[in-house]
Amino acid sequence: MFSVITGGEQPEDNEKEARGARFMLREGRGPMTIAIETEGLKKRFRGVNAVDGVDLSVPQGAIFGFLGPNGAGKTTTIRLLLGLLTPNRGRIALFGEDLRRNRIAALKSVGVAFETPAHYEHLTGRENLDITRRLLKLDKSEIDRVLATVELSHVADRHVRKYSLGMRHRLGLARALLGNPKLLIFDEPTNGLDPVGIREMRDFIKTLPDRTGATVFVSSHHLAEIEQMASHVAVIHLGKIVFQGAMDELRGLHAPRLEVGCSDEAQATALLGGGARKVESRNGRLIVELPTAEGAKARAASINRRLNDAGIDVHHLALAPWTLEELFLQLVGANPHLGQK
Ligand SMILES: Nc1ncnc2c1ncn2[C@@H]1O[C@H](COP(=O)(O)OP(=O)(O)OP(=O)(O)O)[C@@H](O)[C@H]1O
Numbered sequence: 001m002f003s004v005i006t007g008g009e010q011p012e013d014n015e016k017e018a019r020g021a022r023f024m025l026r027e028g029r030g031p032m033t034i035a036i037e038t039e040g041l042k043k044r045f046r047g048v049n050a051v052d053g054v055d056l057s058v059p060q061g062a063i064f065g066f067l068g069p070n071g072a073g074k075t076t077t078i079r080l081l082l083g084l085l086t087p088n089r090g091r092i093a094l095f096g097e098d099l100r101r102n103r104i105a106a107l108k109s110v111g112v113a114f115e116t117p118a119h120y121e122h123l124t125g126r127e128n129l130d131i132t133r134r135l136l137k138l139d140k141s142e143i144d145r146v147l148a149t150v151e152l153s154h155v156a157d158r159h160v161r162k163y164s165l166g167m168r169h170r171l172g173l174a175r176a177l178l179g180n181p182k183l184l185i186f187d188e189p190t191n192g193l194d195p196v197g198i199r200e201m202r203d204f205i206k207t208l209p210d211r212t213g214a215t216v217f218v219s220s221h222h223l224a225e226i227e228q229m230a231s232h233v234a235v236i237h238l239g240k241i242v243f244q245g246a247m248d249e250l251r252g253l254h255a256p257r258l259e260v261g262c263s264d265e266a267q268a269t270a271l272l273g274g275g276a277r278k279v280e281s282r283n284g285r286l287i288v289e290l291p292t293a294e295g296a297k298a299r300a301a302s303i304n305r306r307l308n309d310a311g312i313d314v315h316h317l318a319l320a321p322w323t324l325e326e327l328f329l330q331l332v333g334a335n336p337h338l339g340q341k
């Protein structure tokens with residue numbers, strides 16, 4: 001069973017018992033379904049609560065998106081998960097292994113790639129991977145396997161200093177994949193990539209659970225990116241989790257919207273505005289809220305028809321993505337205390 005939470009504050013006895021029972025269940029009795037579990041995780045740096053009571057529950061086999069703006073606490077949380085930082089309070093279990101008590105066992109099955117991949121520039125991709133392979137005491141064939149997985153076989157013997165940023169990122173992923181770990185942790189894997197590189201990386205990450213059986217924990221500050229790859233998501237803001245659940249639940253929190261460019265905004269607003277539907281003007285376009293994601297395409301077509309029938313020309317019609325900032329306003333607006341530090 002887990003030891004009691006560290007630090008001065010202790011939970012109520014009954015709460016402590018319930019937690020203990022839950023953790024005991026996870027430790028070997030019954031199927032193991034939680035890849036990462038944290039409880040009350042806190043990390044403070046010189047007056048800043050970088051991670052402030054984070055409870056995460058990452059189901060095995062998920063692509064779990066960890067979403068938050070710059071400085072929200074993503075990298076700090078990841079460093080805590082990897083035992084690279086010691087929490088001020090709280091506990092972490094990876095596949096039921098307490099990180100503090102069984103660090104080696106807990107981290108044995110974890111592969112990680114940080115946002116700025118660090119490689120030896122004067123060595124080839126293959127030689128870089130060989131360093132990690134030797135440390136992990138893996139067979140040499142592992143190198144060719146992971147190079148093929150990230151599609152770098154053709155440049156395996158080229159010096160890393162001649163790699164593009166996208167190749168460097170993929171080499172970082174290849175290193176994470178060595179030994180076929182059960183849990184892959186990627187900190188902002190698309191940072192600095194161009195739109196094509198971002199799409200390739202996203203498509204690649206999406207295939208990983210099926211191809212390797214791994215659980216993927218991936219951080220990002222792009223809502224749209226996480227929406228397109230994750231099955232589950234946690235949103236972190238000022239060190240606190242403001243939302244955690246299935247991706248569909250998060251989608252349900254922000255209704256889809258249509259961006260309309262037309263010849264007569266005032267008339268279009270009068271026409272589309274009635275009832276509960278919200279219509280607002282932004283940068284010369286109308287933003288029309290749709291009630292649900294289902295049938296969004298049919299609704300867009302019907303709105304287009306109504307405007308045309310009224311003699312209004314439509315020159316732009318697209319689903320408008322929500323930004324992370326808008327989502328925060330929605331989440332924090334519903335729970336004002338979450339916005340405070
Ligand atoms: N080693 C450190 N010493 C002092 N403060 C730190 C340290 N590391 C992080 N912080 C602070 O903790 C907070 C969270 O930082 P963190 O790097 O975890 O955020 P992040 O979500 O990864 O941001 P980004 O999107 O910019 O990578 C920030 O206020 C940051 O300045």
Ligand SMILES: [Mg+2]
Nearest residue numbers: 074075076187
């Ligand atoms: Mg970071």
